[in-house]
Each structure stands twice: as C-alpha cells, then as structure tokens.
Amino acid sequence: MTTLPASIDEVATLLDRQGYVADRALATVTFLALRLGRPLFLEGEAGVGKTEIAKAIATALGRRLIRLQCYEGLDQASAVCDWNFAAQMIAIRSAEAAGGAERQALRTELFTEDYLIERPLLAAMRPQPGGAPVLLIDEIDRTDEPFEAFLLEALSDFQVTIPELGTIRAPEPPIVILTSNRTREIHDALKRRCLYHWVDYPAFDREMAILHARAPEATESLSREIVAFVQRLRAEDLFKRPGVAETIDWAKCLLALDVIALSPEVIADTLGAILKYQDDIQKIAGSEAARLLGEARAGLAAE
Incomplete structure (x- = not known):
C-alpha cells in the first residue's frame, strides 16, 4: 500500500506513472478529495478519462478498486x-x-x-488488506432519483443499513469517485457531499502527452496529425464528438495498419474508430475529411 500523496505535484506524478496525464485543476481536486476524505464527483463527456482516473488512483495507491456500474432501475439489493x-x-x-x-x-x-451476498457498496465498507478501497460509482446519471437519495447515507457517513443486520460503518472511509456523462442533472443534495470537477476535452499539448503515454509506438509526426485532426473534428456539429479514448483507439488502429501519415483515404477507412454514429460518419467521410485534414496540417505548420 502506498501512502496518500502529500501534495498536488505528488498526485500528478502518481497518475503520470500510471499513464494518466492530469492537468493542474484535476490534480488539485483529486489531492483535496484524498486529503479531506471527500467523494470526488467527475462530470464530462463520455471518453474524457473520468473512469480511468479511478483505475489509476487504485493502482497507484495499491488499493482494491470496487466498481458499481450504474444503470436504470439499480436498487439497494443490487448495490449493497x-x-x-x-x-x-x-x-x-x-x-x-x-x-x-x-x-x-x-x-x-x-x-x-x-447467507449474505455482498455487492459493491457493502464491500467498500469492509476493511481491506491494502487499506480503504477505491469505490467507483460509474455513470450515476443512468440511475433513478430514488437511488440518489439512498446514496446520501453512504456518502455522508460512509455506512449502509441492512434491516436484518443493522448499520455497517466503514472503519476507514473508502476513496469515492462518482462519474456522470450528464445525460441528466444530478440532485444538489448529492453534489453537496462531493468535491466537483468538470473533465473537459484536453488541449493539444495534453492530448499529445496522453497519446505518448498510451500509444508510445506512434511517431511524433503521426501523433501530431492524429491529435490535430481529432481536435478539428470536435469543432464540427456532430451527434457525438470523439473523446480521448477514441483518439487512443484510433492511434492503435492506425499503428496496426502500419500507417505513417494520415490521408483522406485512411481516415475514411478508419472513421469507425473515432465516430460511433452512422450520421456522423457520413457527414465527415469524403471531402469533409480532406478539408479537416488540410486545416489540421495548416494549424500544425503555423505553430
């Protein structure tokens, strides 16, 4: 078990060792959540790295990761x-x-x-060999409001109540991270119990650093073209803009095809790695891909 980081810089370094490149604001709120023992609520578009930070923290600290994947209709029996x-x-x-x-x-x-079957929330309240676990409550926006109300006890006092057994309280509060893709608004009562951070799409330099960490085999020139093109693509009117996860997936696909430089033909053949809706693919394929690639290269040349 690794002790909790003593500074913001230590948080950034710990995450960086796990291949997670955090900006200063995210490293700061993560440090405060760890230091104060407060749940961390991360909101943002899908694919920007909200879930990955929980995995990185668990690995970096040598803690058990307990994941509660949320869905519509999730109830106490399934969660506790x-x-x-x-x-x-x-x-x-x-x-x-x-x-x-x-x-x-x-x-x-x-x-x-x-005769008890333990679910994620109860498991997170139990003592763990490596220290308090990391509890990831993933995509909380997919649940119903009654489940949010149920979570208030767990996140306020780090305890759960089982009618037949009574109240079970965590001897050491777990490290709690909640994520939301903002498909609906989460109630203020739940947010007040957390430290909040909006995880945005990264700037060019940070996305380059992420790509170097996750796809180090890609050459510098190819990585720059990939990131520049994806960032141009995000400015288009799309149903679902590509996240960082799609940037990484696309880079790995291009490497598997031994691509050394982007071309409109290569982009058209691999759009399914970065766009997940047919309407978006049809909109970008062909002349639009060539235009965006030209704009991306022009932007790189101007730097």
Missing part, C-alpha cells in the same frame, strides 16, 4: 447486498427434516453473514 435465497431454502429443508431443535436454531441463522 442480497440474501442467498437458494442456500436459505436448502437450510430450511434440512432443518425441517432434522426436527424441532434444528428448526429453532435456524431462526437465528438464516439472516447472518453466512
């Missing part, structure tokens, strides 16, 4: 715990066959830890 009803039924049948004494003892045993 559930009872192993099949095992309970077997125990009931066995007690009935054994007679009265076994049946009486079973009444106090059916709802114990032996």
